[in-house]
Amino acid sequence: MTSCRPAARAVSPRLLLRVGRNVALPVRRVSPLAALALFVLLVVAAVATLSLGRLGIPLADLAGAVTGGAEGKNAFVLERLRGPRLTVAVGTGAALGLSGALFQSVTRNPLGSPDVIGLASGAGAGAAIAALLFPGSVPAGLGALLGAVLAMALVHVSTGTGFRNPARLVIAGIGVAAIGTAITQYVVHAMERDRAAVLAAYVNGSLSARSWDDATTIWLVLLVVAPFTALVSRRLDIGEMGDDIAGALGSEPRGTKTAGVVLAIVLSAGAVVVAGPIAFISLTAPQIAKRLTRVSGPHLMLSALTGALLLVLADLCAQQLPLFDSLPVGIYTMAIGGLYLGRLLVREWRRGVL
Template identity: 65%
Template sequence: MKADGLPNAPAGPVSVAPAARPTGLLRVGRVVALPVDGRAVLVVAGLLALLVVAGTATLCLGRLGIPLADLPAAVTGGAEGMDGLVVNRLRGPRLVTAIGAGAAFAVAGTLFQSVTRNPLGSPDVIGVSGGAGAGAATVALLAPATPVSLGALVGAVLAMVVVYLATGTGFRDPGRLVVAGIGVAALTAALTQYVVYAVERDQATVLTAYLNGSLATRSWTDAGTVWALLLVVVPGALFLSRGLTLGEMGDELSTALGAEPRRTRTAAAVLSTALAAGAVTVAGPIAFIALTAPQIARRLAPAPGPRIVVSAVTGATLLVLADLAAQQLPLTDDLPVGIYTMALGGIYLGYLLVREWKKGTL
């Protein structure tokens, strides 16, 4: 931490545990060749199994739950009556949206952390989530007939534009990016709180639920939106992963190895903003998934550079588990899922701050 109290990105790469050696290459056409290590494959397989269990529990538990024996028919479209309603209207879209939004937040977070070379870099800290919340709140106050999700999308993009201009160097300086993002996050938080105070009580209740992050009443349109975004953006993130890995070694060395670190960071920041904005549009600014999922992924499958696939599956699993708790814990009366992720993320953020302080990187 600098003397003036502003965070300073570490000069070197984010430290991680020793990397597992790649055991092969996954080739996509003739252009993309991605290193694959055995530990990462096992981790992804284990997380996917946990995700399937959590998704099954989401559909089967509770008063409206589908009997496990009837679940295959319900999922394949053969169910009618209440089971069909649960899959097609009540819980199916919610589950698919949770998986997509969790993956989008996580990939956005891992890209931002690689760009800033700081484990605290995420859409929550950089101001994207705050801008989305402020955009949603402003629309609710000034244009109530407009969907708050549209306001969230515009707000997230504007927040990132302000950060880009405020740094004076675009996305090229990780330290300036973090500082500008913290300033934008503070300003947008103040605007959001003013709007919540100013709007009518009933409208404020609905807005507050959205601003906490909620997956209730999601539709197949929401699910399709976030998954279409993932299909477009994640391949680009995978393409940038090698350049980001080299960039974590410093600009001079990565340039000597044939990378273009400044251009790569700018492209990664744009992709990360798109993912975060899309996830916020369909689910609200759900806190801390973007911060915690990449860090958990790094510890489960240590390696330099952004862990795109492992982070995506980790984020999806975390959000589905949090939403399962939001739906089924008896004492909470279906609280917004963002309340649970805030609790989880607050604990993890405290641990991360202490760890980085002991290492001398804060």
């Protein structure tokens, strides 16, 4: 028999979903409504992506095209141009949102995202070095993956305490990010103009000319990693109370943090492989998700939906705003995220965290 009753108010505004006598699953009251709202907005943004503009599929034909009835121009737009691009945007945004939620939960700091601690810059530097030293033989995605892993290793060593000290994590990450950016800019300057232009678009984060192979890659990463994030989610939730309490409750905080960081790096690396280092989605999406619920926890599903929505909206701007035609989508996310990061840094400084 299944029933729902309110949990203790002193803990958080949740329901306990009971299955039999021995199983009780906590459910945040507002999460289903927030998830539904985000999903509806994502569908609206997806429809706009497919239908707006000179090459857009008319709304009257869109449902038939999506269900397999596309012909002529509509088929070309859906199958070659906007369909793969939209699918990659949704998957990449979801992966970045999940990655940011995991990092911020592990560090218990809103600044603990892959952007701030140098993962994206390291990935860009790795792609740049691969393009410069091994043109045509080492894919940019593989170079980005190796660069991201190396950047995280440098941050881990530089802090002296791994990922446990948020302030040191941010400072070390800024240093590693600066090094990665310097390497990338040097390579772009040293390369031939045509190759440098292609590399510059990639390291800024771009969804142009994405294929179904790219969509398959990012969604495969999500399908493989998502079950593990669900398994670690409850332990991360307990970890919000501190390592001592989490250890007393049997959650093994060190192992949980390691698992969370590894999963976050895999998700971010998958996103970088298919779309380049898209900035600030992983920083902002978990914070928006947290404000939708106003309770503690990593908010993994909401962060994924928020990340997908933010990236689809940014890509819609990249495609449809005539003033900034053909700009990489990462430029839009960087502009918005930079403002948000500044606000967040000021708030954390006033609270005495930094």
